[in-house]
Amino acid sequence: MSVEGLAGRTVLVTGGTRGIGRVLCEALAAHGARVAFTGRDPAAIADTEAALRARGPEPVALPLDLEAVDDAAPIAALLREHIGRLDALVLNAAIGGVRTPIVEQPEAEWRRLFQVNVHASRVLLAAAHPLLAASDAGRVVCVSTGVARRRKAGTGAYAVSKAAFDMMAGLYALDVAGTAIRCNIVNPGPTRTAMRAAAFPAEDPLTLKPPEALLPLLLGLCAPHCVLNGETIDADDWLAQRS
Numbered sequence: 001m002s003v004e005g006l007a008g009r010t011v012l013v014t015g016g017t018r019g020i021g022r023v024l025c026e027a028l029a030a031h032g033a034r035v036a037f038t039g040r041d042p043a044a045i046a047d048t049e050a051a052l053r054a055r056g057p058e059p060v061a062l063p064l065d066l067e068a069v070d071d072a073a074p075i076a077a078l079l080r081e082h083i084g085r086l087d088a089l090v091l092n093a094a095i096g097g098v099r100t101p102i103v104e105q106p107e108a109e110w111r112r113l114f115q116v117n118v119h120a121s122r123v124l125l126a127a128a129h130p131l132l133a134a135s136d137a138g139r140v141v142c143v144s145t146g147v148a149r150r151r152k153a154g155t156g157a158y159a160v161s162k163a164a165f166d167m168m169a170g171l172y173a174l175d176v177a178g179t180a181i182r183c184n185i186v187n188p189g190p191t192r193t194a195m196r197a198a199a200f201p202a203e204d205p206l207t208l209k210p211p212e213a214l215l216p217l218l219l220g221l222c223a224p225h226c227v228l229n230g231e232t233i234d235a236d237d238w239l240a241q242r243s
């Protein structure tokens with residue numbers, strides 16, 4: 001997959017302050033892309049901004065709590081005002097929540113995961129769509145998980161919300177078929193981040209691939225030459241085929 005052509009593109013990454021999103025933001029900046037990113041933690045936002053500024057074009061930080069995002073119109077206005085144009089959107093931010101049997105998941109937790117993982121992602125997609133449609137090669141990358149499609153006990157609202165997220169992404173890919181927009185889903189597989197460590201505290205993080213391993217795939221899906229649309233790509237399979 002070609003990562004050529006990212007220089008001069010504008011890319012918005014949700015959850016760009018940590019983990020997979022942060023590493024992707026830095027790589028996009030290093031390839032010459034103008035990076036906009038969302039996050040909540042002010043210190044992490046400032047740190048990300050400084051790191052991106054050192055690597056590439058002036059970044060755009062969008063402090064946004066996805067738990068509070070419920071309307072596309074103000075987000076669309078925010079994007080128009082602060083970014084102006086958009087060539088790629090990476091819906092990466094998500095929360096994992098607690099691992100419990102399905103009927104034991106606290107109601108508020110269930111709804112919080114759906115809010116961040118599904119509702120806010122759809123709001124971002126709807127808000128970004130006009131800008132993506134105005135691009136000559138709008139790209140959407142939806143970062144999902146294997147448990148969205150493979151039943152695994154205890155994964156609760158995380159798995160169910162990500163299954164809804166995948167369907168949303170797949171339907172959007174159908175909606176934009178025949179246009180210049182491409183939308184694809186990535187399952188990163190086990191990756192060395194804070195989310196993974198919280199879900200599997202007994203696991204040795206050094207046994208996991210670092211987020212940097214995902215870059216050839218994620219950058220390629222953001223790039224204007226990407227021809228795939230509506231695909232679900234398992235990153236570990238994809239990486240194994242390349243090795």
Ligand SMILES: NC(=O)c1ccc[n+]([C@@H]2O[C@H](COP(=O)([O-])OP(=O)(O)OC[C@H]3O[C@@H](n4cnc5c(N)ncnc54)[C@H](OP(=O)(O)O)[C@@H]3O)[C@@H](O)[C@H]2O)c1
Nearest residue numbers: 015017018019020039040041066093094190191193195196
């Ligand atoms: N790591 C893995 O092994 C793995 C495996 C399968 C799938 N994934 C998927 O990969 C994606 C990235 O995961 P990760 O492991 O990199 O996670 P992470 O290290 O926990 O980072 C999550 C990012 O999302 C942001 N975020 C979380 N809640 C938010 C909220 N309410 N509002 C705004 N931003 C919020 C965080 O920023 P703030 O805290 O500053 O808000 C942070 O930048 C997720 O979609 C996850 O489901 C990861």
